[in-house]
Amino acid sequence: MEALAVRLSGLDPYVDGAMRIVAFYDTLMRRRVDLPALARASAGLAECVAGIRVHCTGQVIRVSPDGRQASAPSAPASTTVPITLDAEEIGTVWLERPDLPNALDDVLLDRLAIAAAAVAERYGPALTTMADPALVELAISSDSDEAARARALRLLGFAADLPVRVAAVRSQLPLDQVGGLVCPARLVKAAALADVGVILATAIDSARFPAGVRAGIGAVDSPDRSWRQARTALRFTTPHQTVVSYDDLGALALLAEIPQDASRDNADVAAIAALARTAGPEDLETLDAYCATGSLRQAADLLHLHHSSVARRLEQITRTLGIELTDPTGLTRARLALTAWRLLND
Structure with missing residues (x-):
């Protein structure tokens, strides 16, 4: 040669x-x-x-x-x-x-x-975004002891004195691309675990998640607790709210703790389930937009419809559910029932 x-x-x-x-x-x-x-x-x-x-x-x-x-x-x-x-x-x-x-x-x-x-x-950990799934799982698992978790985080490149925030992601885009977008200037690691993508970073900019990606973001806490929170927050995402931070859920996070049988037996949740079975998808979309905005005109803007069309749909939905949506208490009931139904079908 x-x-x-x-x-x-x-x-x-x-x-x-x-x-x-x-x-x-x-x-x-x-x-x-x-x-x-x-x-x-x-x-x-x-x-x-x-x-x-x-x-x-x-x-x-x-x-x-x-x-x-x-x-x-x-x-x-x-x-x-x-x-x-x-x-x-x-x-x-x-x-x-x-x-x-x-x-x-x-x-x-x-x-x-x-x-x-x-x-x-x-020198040091590889600077790629994608990480060994086994290391990531060790870092976020509640079954890991603190010594094993600290070692996994160190091998992933995270310093011991820095907090780590975890996001649970469902995306058709590559995870390394998503990770680079939401944490462009700091260390970020990503891996796919079962049906959910995991992103670990010291800071995550929720506004930078690209369209079409659903994400739940855990609080800055121990990685295992942040992971549980991120999974919970991911369950609360909707077509109109694709990124949810656990910190913003407040008392709503308690809905994820309700036993499934108790949710199914609730009359309001059962009414939402019946609406989903019998009505067209546009009715659920209309209800979701109205619950998200609390305003007829804002819901119409979100749906790109005339407000009179949305009003007619809401009248029919009100009769089907037996809940007065224009009443503040009725709107709260519908929001909680719709969220509980989504959690059942997550």
Whole structure:
């Protein structure tokens, strides 16, 4: 193989340069350098500013050819290559060449990206969002002892002095994509457990969950308790309220503790169940919108219907349920019954 490389390099200067770059980074990887050292070596080799960004932590390293941290504002990248680990993009490397890209820039950045991925995997936990499901389950299980839970969290990358919040997610989108959106600048880990996705992070921005995703968010507490709370909050999600925080449920969370037989035997819940069996889906959608807003006109806006159409539907629903929806007490009964029925069918 070495003889072939020598023969090729004699025939083509590009191949000679590429082989020298490969050997250069092989040497760096054998020396187990860190990311700043990789950036310094790359800037010196490229004779321009070289940069490395790690998405998970937000760490950005920019080094000038003289080996010092680049102080000037970032110039537009002349060449960029993603850092991938376990088929997931965890960062980016780039060159800020003031003139046209060099013919060997792509080779240099490819090797830099490979080296950066190896460094990320070697030092501390992998910086990918997706985590080992066994570790995640150990971290959130109520059956785990505190020592095992602390070890699992440490292996996942969470510091012992930082709180961990857990979200339970149902999504057609990849979990790593969802995790990156709701926690873009801090450590976040995700795994699929049975039928529910799990996201662990020190902070979760509920407003950043993408459309089509349902999520329940636990309180900042021990991970096992936060997980139970997240699962409970997920059960309270609806088509009109796709993200629910356990902290916002208050006394409503008690509905999840009611025995199922007691809920089924309740007359209001039974009436909702009968409506679901006999009426069209638009009636349940109308009831849900009205219960969510408490206003005829707001419900009409939510449903994109004229308020008179919604009024006619609500009159029919009122007769079917035997609950006066325009009365505050009746509206409360309908809200509780609809929620209890949903919990039964979760």
